[in-house]
Amino acid sequence: MTASEVINLAIGFLAVMIAIIMFWSLPVPILSSSKNTGLPFLSIVIPARNEGGRLSPLLQSLQEQRFKQFEILVVDDQSTDNTVEIAQSYGANVLKNEGSGKSSACWRGARHAKGSWLLFLDADTAFTNLDGLKNLLNFYQGKGARGIVSLQPYHTVDRLYEHLSVIFNIIVIVGMNVCTIWGARFKTAGSFGPCILCNRDDYLLSGGHKKIEGEIMDDLALGQAFLDHNLPVRCLGGKGIISLRMYPEGLSSLIEGWCKSFAVGSKSTHPVIMLMVIIWIAGSLISTGALISSIIELDTPAIIFSGVLYILYTIQTAWFARRVGNFKWAVFPFYPFLFLFFTGVYVYSFFRVNVLRSVKWKGRKINV
Structure with a gap:
């Protein structure tokens, strides 16, 4: 092996190790056997634009x-459409x-x-457990019923x-700064959007969506x-509480949806975690190039x-993916295509946000 091949392989193996630190765990609300004792009346707000099919x-x-x-x-x-x-x-x-x-709604x-x-709740979500809502509320109550649980x-x-979304899904979660081996050491980047629970007083104190x-x-x-x-x-x-299906309308909707938010959202990720993400993505492409x-x-x-x-990257990508969705094992031997698709859409998103200063979503042009 040449010196350059040794260096590339070393970078690849280092990227695998760094990724383990980057996505150490994904906590879920502890399922509770408690009854509904003490739970208050809840208002569920669902913003919906042309969601008749979902x-x-x-x-x-x-x-x-x-x-x-x-x-x-x-x-x-x-x-x-027939949403109403x-x-x-x-x-x-x-x-x-x-x-x-959405915020206005x-x-x-x-x-x-x-x-x-x-x-x-986003309109494309659904509870997967008959006690999912109760367990979420009990978890929030157990944390003092303050702030947000998302x-x-x-x-x-x-x-x-739809499997082309897999790297996006992983990085959305990792990018919230809460999944590393250091746990809560880094301040969270915000909240997840599809499912947000809070109390009315804290919501109004924060200014809410207004x-x-x-x-x-x-x-x-x-x-x-x-x-x-x-x-x-x-x-x-x-997982085990609520699920969603993203962009069932087709590939163009998937690209438009991820393009809308990714370049903007990445700015909230901690620099250390962003560096680990970059190394992981680069390692995936380096490992592929080294094998070829x-x-x-x-x-x-x-x-x-x-x-x-290459096998390690296949297993690791599949392991991460199965934490965040029911992605099929058979696609992961072809993981380079998933990373290349992510990279292409991210570059396109970056161009739209920072050069064109606008994105599109559900027929609307949104100025950035």
């Missing part, structure tokens, strides 16, 4: 929950968004909420192209608003070491 599983899962002390407020954000009719068919209270965008729902606790739902995929209206990354901004008032923000995984080069040159020692490194 809203039913969430509303159905809410109907099936054993905990029943809640109201459902679906805030229609200028939908042009679907929501009404499940008995939800439908409100019209007075402004435009959430604020509208919070203002009309009757509950002392507020749960903001969950990143377990990502369910159906079609092959304060962050216009922010592209409303979840990060809301979490920061709570942190600015010394209110705790806890970010956990949602060794095969071309018929260098047996290099083929053995680079082959071992």
